[in-house]
Amino acid sequence: MESTPEVLEPTLTVTSVDVGIPAEKVQLLPVASGFERPTYLTHAFDDRLFVVEQAGRIEVIHEGGVLDEPFLDIQGRVRSDGLEQGLLSVAFHPNYVENGRFFVNYTDGEGTTVVAGYQVSIADPNRADPDSEQVLMRIAQPYQNHNGGQLQFGPDGYLYVGMGDGGSAGDPLNQGQDPSTLLGALLRIDVEDSGQYNIPLDNPFTCDDGLLGEIWAFGLRNPWRFSFDRLNGDLYIADVGQNLLEEINHQSSTSPGGENYGWNVLEGTRCFLQDGCDTSRYTNPIAEYEHQGGHCSVTGGYVYRGEEYSDLQGNYFYADYCSGVIWSLFHQPDGGWQSNEVLQSGLNISSFGEDAAGELYVLDHSEGVVYKLAPA
Template sequence: MDKFSSVFVSLGIVAVSLIAGYLAGDILHTLIRLVLPLPSVELSTGNLVTTGIYVLSASLVIFTALAFFRPAPLFASAERAATQVYAWGAAWGAGSLALFLLSSSVFPHQLLVGAFAIGVALFGLGYAALGKDSDVAGRSNFTGRLGAFAKALFGLLRKPLAWLAILITLAPLGAAAAYVKSQEFRDAVAEFRVRQNVSVDGDWITVPVNTKTQLLQPIMIRMEPGASNRMLVLERAGRLYRIGYPDDGTKELLVDFSAQVGEVNLENGAMGFDFDPRYTQEDGSARFVYLYFTSYTADAQTNYLARFDLAAGSAQDILASQQNLIAVGRPPSQYHNGGHVEFGPDDMLYLSLGEMDMPDKQQTIDTTLTGGVLRIDVMQQGGAISRPIARQPQNGTTQGYYIPLDNPFADNGDALGEFFAIGLRNPFRFAFDKSTGNIWAGDVGSTVWEEVNLIAAGNNYQFPFVEGREPTDVARPGTVIGKETGPVYTYRHTAYDRSIIGGLVYRGSRWPSLEGKYIFGDNYSGKFWAIPATGEQVETVETLGQADKYAQRGFTSIIQAPDDRILITVMGSSNSPNGAIVELVRKDGGAGSSIGGGGEAAAAAQVAMTEKEIHESFVTNCARCHGEQGRGDGPDAEMLTKALGAAPTNFLSADFANRPRPLIRQALVGGGAAVGMSEAMPPWAGVLEDEEIDALTDYVIGLREGSDGPAPE
């Protein structure tokens, strides 16, 4: 009976500790921040219940095992009570680590740290009050037994099992430290958690577009004006390239400003760009591109909006043409930079800026340019349209543009006239609806809510005193600037839905089912969603599908190409050129198709594919994993091998030669899962036509046989 009573009493202490840690969460977070810069987590009863399930389950297993090895009552001796503390540490560490890696719940670090400390104290106080070994000298009173308990804790350090318990206890703390310090570790954890917790049953998948050109963390793409066969790709480190569309293997460096960007980590680097409205003028006098990027060192950070002249000549000449329009200093925390640049139908440049980790500047428009959307006239039209800059930010300089006279705060002499909308936390991407002119933005939230906002002149989106549709603990300003406006859609954080990427309103004929819908997603989980672009508040979304990389390796921008295809940048690793441009397509084919073929555009009578077309289809759809020669050495092969423990198939291997044709074709049709292999191999049914699948089946067989094309019949 003593065994079970020890277990039940110990579980009761753990339960009380969890509740106390929950109630003291805010105080504990303040103390934790002195050691680790972890973000604040808004605790809820849901957090408490989920944490309780993991920690109490681990505690039940470990306490029960200990009770059978040490059957003495819990408070029979100081050593017995101290042993239970080590068991509690191991249970806490195991439960916390499992919660961190496996749960969809946001990790409640303050609750857990508080519960651990309170649990240790309760075990010690319990022995001091209820200890039975009063016959031992010095342990006949509360204070004496408390001292004996402390002595026993240190005495147990002579035993190897105590050190094993300590290592298990420290495991989640080590993981938390690595999570703060290492972007690669954060990305790996994100990918693991998403794979464990997210199962997206959507009708859409992504297929590769840049099958011939390697990219290192592409963060944004745009089609080059006046050239439907070319696009520009901005890499996060600070390089702008021109590549072919569809990808033809060409990659021309236009400008390299990576030396100015400096260290790229967290939310830093090159963020966005757009072309001057006069870019296509025949005289080439305005081949300007406007780039927004951060310049970071450990001691300082400056965020720039810069103009480069792509007609200047070589990459060095283009770099020399740089003109900084906005240069704003900020704390070097690397968070909340915002980062989207887009010209509107009015030919004005719109720029979204995060609050840049400057809480004292939130809800202000008179000191610096943060926390909103700016609107400026880079063509400096003057007259009845715009006027010169009248006021400089306190922490930076501005030049080379005018203030539009119809900006909402242009007439306020105490305001920076650039502001178009305010009260945003970190609006990373926005887009104009080509049909209505409405501006749709995704605003990355703090620790609870993500928002889709309809941006309009003079609106105030209420950060930080309201997030989502709920007031926060931040005091409401005495006077609220502008018109208070709530989100069109908002969703609560989980461990993986936590970083919204604003998308676009689809207006095109290729995908009729998406017409008039706002498409957006979450960088962390890789999910894509759609809502009606009516501007009316909505509570539910249509789940489209999921990208194959997550967190800061995940997708970062969405555009609609001139041929109405939906193209997406997926960043990939920071140390390997496995970034991607992918296309969002329906699994069942439907209207539209991947660049490889199919859909309504291919509804005419089918003709036999040429060997060149089959080779291009293989390169387009298969080479990123299997390599252009089919050796299993594509640019994504290393990442897949590390993540899944198995390399992509080498079509030239002896093992592959033994596989029958029907099995190979079924893998193409249904994906790896259909033939008992890796789910990383996607199903191509509905994306590729039957004829193309047949041709690719023969092609990969032909690779093993030494052919450059389909195997002979």
């Protein structure tokens, strides 16, 4: 890293607009700075925050400060010269406290997506063993963009992997509508201690010849960020669009999987390849927005379930990477969804994060700053 992360004092306060509940003041509280292209933030079921850097490091924020040594440094294995390549996320095993296992998604030197497991050091809980790597998946990428990158364990204990359509523009290889490839899809696997994985028996395509059993849902362009509502288990998938629309997809916790979100027949709710198309086979997004006002790429977030801002309970936060606008998406009592702009941050928000208590964070990719979303 070119600079050392440091803890900051809060400096930025803005006022939200109506999000279907009483408007309140919202602050972005700078937590720490000096990170190199941060891409993700999460927790390990305690009070530490783990910040993923695109070049191949994971830093730790603990007790108000950034630790001197990284939790993990695999820069020698990671290719990050492409805008959407690099170390993209980390997910701690649901039994991490007992087994010390965690998983990362990164781009290797050949441009291939690697999903691999690691082990925390026996001697130091703030250091991982870089030599403990067990590769679960290697997925070839035809282009440098649309790599997806998100890993999350669902409430069912399975590991979910977000995969983009493999890149270029317009999905020239038709990956999004091809469930015989792992690209353009959300994958769901059962990880084992041996470093292998199984396909859950209730995955939607396990009995379909020619279709890949790892697939949970497909028809996705680049699901850069997705998350589960920690209260009810619902799944939110933010899918980056082409030239017109960015979208948020919702999947109930009771879904059996198999949803087709439409790409590249649809971009959002609009026909992409031709003026008219049959939309009956596809699951529509619950929210979408156009490329106006400097918008370009959606960054999915989380449903707020913290305790510090009770008025925002149940609101799903998401942002646009280019404009820095943050929205709150609220599921109304009548079953509809209401999306409202709540903050013009001016940041290049690469990711949201969630701590063990359910409080939310945002990462500024360009300036390397971690902020906390908090009450004024």
